[in-house]
Amino acid sequence: MRCDSFSEEVRIALVGKYVRITDAYASVNKALRHAAIHAKRKLIIEYVDAEYLEESTDPERIAGYNKAWDALRRSEYVIHLYGRGLCKWVSLGVCLGMQCAAVEFARNVLGIKHANSTEFDKALSDDEQVVIDMPEHDAANKGAGGTMRLGLRETVFLTDSCKLRKLYGARRVSERHRHRYEVNPEIVPKLSRAGLLFVGMGTDEKPTSVVADRRTQSSATLVQLAEVETQSNSSQEDLSETVEPVVDNNLLTKIEELCRRGGDGKKRTAIRMEMLELQGHPYFVGVQYHPEYLSHPLQPSPPFFGLVCAASNQLEGLLRGSKIPSPMTVLKSAENYSKGLTNGTLHATHSFVNKMGSLNEQVDEYEGLRSAGDAENTKMAAFEVTQTSD
16 A cells, blocks of 8 residues: 555644744654654644744734644644643653653642753753753863754663553664753652653763763663662563553552762753653653654654554554564564575565555455445455455
8 A cells, every 4th residue: 555545634733933944853853754654644734833832922923823732632642842742642752752741740740840951041940940951061171062952862661561661672772862961869769659650761871081080880880770679570570561660569669779879960860751651641752852764664663653652543543462473574574584594595585574564454454345345356356355365
């Protein structure tokens, strides 16, 4: 099936600061399109300027305010690179979007009225600093041009019982970063106890002589603690049917211990909170990284694929394994088990996968005809599917 022939639509609102120049979010646009292709949906992106989501008494801004909120209401599914939490709407926060989600949660759930980021308010009290700058990336030590945490960084899952863990299918993942601020590790335990669970962590994995005096326990030790405990928990119970992050004592204890070992994040380098999920929400996810260079139509970025699947009511089936795998997934699996086999066997595998893809399309067509109640066409489609599968 051609990707431009999908009839079912999925409408995503992209909330950002620079949406007037859509190329500013090139990697996000591509990741969304890759995810939509994989989910067999026609993608419609509504670009929303985050600036106009704030209430204003300025007559010149009222039109922009109404337009921005109308776009959100039309979409019902949101990816925010810069913005606010939005009720039960399916939502993905990327980089600053994840940080804003933590700030909003601190204000509305923890009751910290003036919670904010030190990027926007330098006069915050310690309790109000939900997002802070990273000590080893400050301009005083590295200069104005070296103040960002850049490039490929590793993240380790703290639990197997979460949506992102199921979407990635791995305990460790590497994604690309570009940021100089992070969620304050001192407030992470409070946020997690209230239901905003930080399910993935990163570390200060690139030591330098400049920051050696600020480092805490080694990155390897922190990663080992997170991963070993996750493996231990996995062996104790079957998590194959568990896709909702659970606020249990083991996870909370692990989060508190990792944040304590990592330091306060202000004077000493701390661990990095890379992923969050809101408990009890269909899909409220935040990630600190970007989908740059790592998304493909046949292997879309997992957080973005999860967003599109949630928006099109396919996520639950995907996470529980009831959705038929794509031909590429079947092929990859088959080839992994076929090392050492003859070329003829591999060719047969490719042929089988292609045949399965064709069969799946005919089954989809058959289901559509059956739903329409066309008895004659349904009988013919069923016959053709039977003949193809023989």
